[in-house]
Amino acid sequence: MTPAVLQPESDVFIQAEEMPSPGSTVIIGFPGSGLVGSISVSYLIDVLEFKQIGYITSRFFPPMALMSNGVISVPVRIYAKDKFVAILADIPIQPAICYEVAKTLIQWFTLVSIQEIIVIAGIITNDSESRVFATVTEKELLEKLPETCVPLPIGNISGIAGSILLEAKINKIQGIGLLAETINAPDPRASASAISVLKTYFSLDIDVSALFEQAESIESQMHSLAEEVSQHNTDDMQKREILPMYG
Amino acid sequence: MTPAVLQPESDVFIQAEEMPSPGSTVIIGFPGSGLVGSISVSYLIDVLEFKQIGYITSRFFPPMALMSNGVISVPVRIYAKDKFVAILADIPIQPAICYEVAKTLIQWFTLVSIQEIIVIAGIITNDSESRVFATVTEKELLEKLPETCVPLPIGNISGIAGSILLEAKINKIQGIGLLAETINAPDPRASASAISVLKTYFSLDIDVSALFEQAESIESQMHSLAEEVSQHNTDDMQKREILPMYG
Amino acid sequence: MTPAVLQPESDVFIQAEEMPSPGSTVIIGFPGSGLVGSISVSYLIDVLEFKQIGYITSRFFPPMALMSNGVISVPVRIYAKDKFVAILADIPIQPAICYEVAKTLIQWFTLVSIQEIIVIAGIITNDSESRVFATVTEKELLEKLPETCVPLPIGNISGIAGSILLEAKINKIQGIGLLAETINAPDPRASASAISVLKTYFSLDIDVSALFEQAESIESQMHSLAEEVSQHNTDDMQKREILPMYG
């Protein structure tokens, strides 16, 4: 067990109780559009049984402890399994500190010999077709990606996902961004699409059907809600129709 | 007498004239929902006759001196009694400085060999049943807590209470959060519930009836007020009824 | 002549051309409610013929030079006379810098062996009876104060006066706050009440009648103004009465 505390004087701390295997791939998910990043990475961690090895803290993160079944958990955590490292965040990162967080992460990735970075996020499009767009730090990486990935023709990625990919490029670490088309609500379906790309890319033995079930359950709830609202509006209109005209 | 001044260069100062007994439990109450934290800890200090041993100051605390019977008192104070330390705050801590305050406290707790941290706070629920929820830094602690405590299934604790529990977990100090269901008003009844948990947990000889009396007095005042308002509204409605219809 | 420049690297500078006598009492007045602090200390300085020995500057004070009879004066000044030091401010201190100013003052008081601090300020009450409330850093001081002083039962002092008393208590320097009941206007009458307490406490030979004259002059002006306004309103109402009804 090799403890690694990075930058004790910095504004962002990374503390890990175990070193990842050299040459690991790190998969990163922060909450964002459709919560695609955090749902995807959380699912991977559960299904592939990653082990928590550390966490990231900062004076600039919101003062908040998360709780699950009565136990406190740190909002940004580091996990590892074989040749994989995962970084999972339950809190969003404010724009003003994205640069700092990304720089600290990249420093640590260099220190622990990470070979490849994959950032998973959602992207809101006008007409979602459940596509997964890809963007990479070096052109050659596009050829290695599964054909189901669509290279994003033009655009920009803002926020922590953008900052991490930018710092990866600057520091010559292979970086891949997977942007799953999503909507403005927690979106397990888009997360499943993103994981399917990873499944092909890394030949993982992983079943995303649970995510589709979650998606159907959410969608069914939203459908019922929409019907209720519609019914309610009809009722409301009917009620209005029987109101006296001098109302 | 061993003076301890922590971090003279920091933004948060802890100054104590006496060292607590090694292995002490620290009980912490800041004002917050229902003022449960500060009412509970203040009551404990009074009833168990703790002695003030220090205080905490910061350039980020509001510039304010408190007065009681003509004597100035420091707004955040440290008390001790046997194997207990208590931290009582009369001022709230702004979110921007929670991280700093929590980190400084944990450093001091480590320095003076605190074994366990208990943070008392209020939690507002839709349908209060005077429950006390518990959240802990390590799962094993849940089993040691009295059965009257309900492990909080899911949620988050924001503010200084959350920051302290998070830092406790990160620094591997046992931490317990007791969150008493409360309302948006000073709430001695919820404070009594929280203290009852401590009473069982530590086998303390402590009587919370004074808190129930305070609660009844406050509730009776609020009841009278509500009746007055209701009476006033009725009067008002009666007056309106005799207004000319062309008003 | 012993020059003393405190903290050349700090954000608050104290520069004094003469050292006060060791064991001096410092009397402090900042503007605030009723301007009681600055009116009182300014009057003491004039009547007892204190000599200016230094000043306090800061990058956080407003960029402003005061002028009197064509001559520039520094807004926060230090005076001395026998066993007394006086600090008189013509500008208010913003809350964000109160902690810093108070800390720097207390450091200097320690350096020049000040024995006792008296802060004069105004306090606005619902029903002013020209009382002077007292608050002290150590209970024993209450007994030394004249009987005309009322120990303030409960409350808080915010702003620079509160910060100075807090730092005095923390640094174990005797501190007394004299809070004269006042109104929201320059109030020489309340200032006279505060000075009367000092007169008894220090057996000073000082006449406050000039302050009462100032008070009567201000009150007479305000009375005339009130009558004019009232007359004007009556005129205005009479004018309205002769307006044509189709206005």
Place this chain on the structure above:
Amino acid sequence: MTPAVLQPESDVFIQAEEMPSPGSTVIIGFPGSGLVGSISVSYLIDVLEFKQIGYITSRFFPPMALMSNGVISVPVRIYAKDKFVAILADIPIQPAICYEVAKTLIQWFTLVSIQEIIVIAGIITNDSESRVFATVTEKELLEKLPETCVPLPIGNISGIAGSILLEAKINKIQGIGLLAETINAPDPRASASAISVLKTYFSLDIDVSALFEQAESIESQMHSLAEEVSQHNTDDMQKREILPMYG
């Protein structure tokens, strides 16, 4: 290959993998009015086939990665070709950091022996005549400029273009600002005017016709849009005319 990292402790980083030829001219384009600066420099880079040699990053730049054909690119980049260096920005620079960015650029220009700086920008005038105004750091430079340039009689340049020219003057580096008259929309026509000045000044073999085609395409789109809007308004007015007069 000579790596040059400037100011690793600063808030603005310049990192270049190759040193420009000593005595180079640097041509700088930031987005701004009509995007004239970035359109012009981007066109030069494409047509003259500059090679990317570095980039500029800062904690104060917005957290954003740009993407083109699936590949991430750094928002502020350095290019070189023969005796030319080009700096091209895809993001605007906030006023608060212009001073810092300009100072860091000038330090680097001095380090790599840049001889001359040309900043291209747009200027919005009431009555655009496609003029290119010039402003220089030393009067003698005006005589070297093509006659098509109009020395700007009076005015000021704010933002990053102004800051760079100011620092050039202070550091005695030859600086030229070319301000092409433009409108509040991406303006390839104004960019072509600016490039035409460079063409004459440096006897470059460069064809700006592609920019004119872009301009015509944009203008044609805007013309169609204007007609549609106008048609729509007429429709709207006709509809209103048939509304009953008692509306």
Place this chain on the structure above:
Amino acid sequence: MTPAVLQPESDVFIQAEEMPSPGSTVIIGFPGSGLVGSISVSYLIDVLEFKQIGYITSRFFPPMALMSNGVISVPVRIYAKDKFVAILADIPIQPAICYEVAKTLIQWFTLVSIQEIIVIAGIITNDSESRVFATVTEKELLEKLPETCVPLPIGNISGIAGSILLEAKINKIQGIGLLAETINAPDPRASASAISVLKTYFSLDIDVSALFEQAESIESQMHSLAEEVSQHNTDDMQKREILPMYG
């Protein structure tokens, strides 16, 4: 030629290529009420043919380059002529940085043995009589001033002019503030009044008639504008009179 760069690590830089003669008087003009400070000092520089010897820059000044006849100029400049130094600013100084700028100026004045400081500014009064008010750092200076100057009985000077005079007083450098009565518009007439005081004080051979001509030209323009507005209003009223009464 003696280069003098003050405080390379500071937030305010003074860079001068020549040292002023020891014992010089510095005359300072910043824009402010009626632009009296900058108009006066600019006029002195032109008429007495001062030579530019340096400039002042800061990260806190607005990012802006000034241009005149196609040539960039630094917004805050230092000039010298015989026993005079002049500081002329074309940009206002924000309150938050006045302290820093004043302190840096006074440090430089001490370094180059400036003997006397004269700050020229405008003051808006209810009933302007073209007076020039004076305020000084030491009472004795009032007697040396021309009789046309009126010592300002009471008041305060805020902003950079106030900060400079305050720092002058604190550092025991002779300081004079000349405040010419002015209006809320560029005011060459008030500037002429201020220069007339300097003319007498230093027995300068200087003609202010050009300023009076500027003043008449401005006043004539404003008179025409006022007549036009008035005529326009009359037209407007006449138009309204012929509107149908049922409008």
